[in-house]
Amino acid sequence: MTIWDGGAHQQPAATRALRRALAADEVSHAWLVSGPSSVGQQDLARALTMALNCDASDVPDEACGVCDRCARIRRGTHELLEVQQPAGAAYVVDDVREGWIRPASRSITDGHRRVMRIVAADRMNEAAQNAFLKVLEEPPPSVVWLLEVEDESVLLDTVVSRCRRLTVVPWGLDALRTRARDLQVPDARVEAVARVALGSPDRVGQLARSDLLAARDDHLALLDRLATEGPGTVVPMAKELTRWAKAQVDPIKQRHAEELSRYEEDLGVDARGRGWPPGLKKQLQRRHERIERGAQRQALDLVLDNLATYLRDLLIVASGGSDEAVVNVDHLDDLRRDATRLPVRQVVDGLAAVERCRDALVRNGNPELQLERLFLALSLPLYAAAVRG
Numbered sequence: 001m002t003i004w005d006g007g008a009h010q011q012p013a014a015t016r017a018l019r020r021a022l023a024a025d026e027v028s029h030a031w032l033v034s035g036p037s038s039v040g041q042q043d044l045a046r047a048l049t050m051a052l053n054c055d056a057s058d059v060p061d062e063a064c065g066v067c068d069r070c071a072r073i074r075r076g077t078h079e080l081l082e083v084q085q086p087a088g089a090a091y092v093v094d095d096v097r098e099g100w101i102r103p104a105s106r107s108i109t110d111g112h113r114r115v116m117r118i119v120a121a122d123r124m125n126e127a128a129q130n131a132f133l134k135v136l137e138e139p140p141p142s143v144v145w146l147l148e149v150e151d152e153s154v155l156l157d158t159v160v161s162r163c164r165r166l167t168v169v170p171w172g173l174d175a176l177r178t179r180a181r182d183l184q185v186p187d188a189r190v191e192a193v194a195r196v197a198l199g200s201p202d203r204v205g206q207l208a209r210s211d212l213l214a215a216r217d218d219h220l221a222l223l224d225r226l227a228t229e230g231p232g233t234v235v236p237m238a239k240e241l242t243r244w245a246k247a248q249v250d251p252i253k254q255r256h257a258e259e260l261s262r263y264e265e266d267l268g269v270d271a272r273g274r275g276w277p278p279g280l281k282k283q284l285q286r287r288h289e290r291i292e293r294g295a296q297r298q299a300l301d302l303v304l305d306n307l308a309t310y311l312r313d314l315l316i317v318a319s320g321g322s323d324e325a326v327v328n329v330d331h332l333d334d335l336r337r338d339a340t341r342l343p344v345r346q347v348v349d350g351l352a353a354v355e356r357c358r359d360a361l362v363r364n365g366n367p368e369l370q371l372e373r374l375f376l377a378l379s380l381p382l383y384a385a386a387v388r389g
Helices: 006-010 012-023 041-053 068-075 093-105 126-137 173-182 187-196 201-207 210-220 222-229 231-247 250-267 280-318 329-339 344-362 367-388
Strands: 030-034 081-084 114-118 143-149 164-167
Touching: 006 012, 012 041, 012 164, 041 068, 041 081, 041 114, 041 143, 081 093, 093 114, 093 126, 093 280, 173 187, 173 201, 187 201, 187 210, 187 329, 201 210, 210 222, 210 280, 210 329, 222 231, 222 329, 222 367, 231 280, 231 367, 250 280, 280 329, 280 344, 280 367, 344 367
Parallel strands: 030 143, 030 164, 081 114, 114 143
Antiparallel strands: none
């Protein structure tokens, strides 16, 4: 097994391009990683960072994968790999200056080159792109930028032209089934998990967690709850799911607290908090807050993704489509039941309501309020149908 196995192995074109660049010592200062999100970008970034920094390997496009430096990069705990994700609707100038350029400018004390992975880089607003352009025009030699985009057309031509392109593609079903089995997803769930992943191995990894697999079942049961309990359950259900999303951030908060504690120990900070270099603690706290907000958003996105796939499946079932086209194949009986409860027009309206909720959350709308609006939009036609029945 090499560092390029796993998710990177399912992106052969991108892997070949990176390995050729490493072998020729021609790694570009910036790469535009174009394609759907969560299809192996994380593994590519880790493999590249290890190959650039492993001293135990004498092969330029490989790394040992097991030395302390490689192990920390793989775990995501080494500063050589910095990951930035949008906390709101867009990256703004302060995100670029404080979250990207400042960490990229830090001196490297353990390694050779830092990799800055920017998730959803196509969500930079124009001012942020112009601020970032200055870095691309005069790139520091010790930094490699990976700009992940789904829609590169929203980027300035001047940004795109200064990057080398990598294209990534969705995984096939067979590869996703294999990933699910490797992650010990229960046999009865493998097919459903592979289909629900919609080409994303990261989604398979999420659903390999028993708690998230159980949460998916709860999310897919939301329509049944609204149908049986009525509009009165909208508010408590929104509160319940908001609490669940916040709880997903708790392990991240714990890791951040431990990181601050390690910094305090390394810097010799006293009991009164004296000893921090100017601005460093505030910078770390801002980064932690961005990551925590992003994690809560990801949890809410998971709820909306599950609900959207269920509504899509309802359209297939209601129209007499083939079961092969259904994503949530482990919930076929529920789908057949709910297809009789909700008219097709209302299912389409429900899908639109899910997207409105998603857009509102991207714009930093109050999660509980937005979920209430979504569930109310879904519950009223269900309630009306139950009254008519």
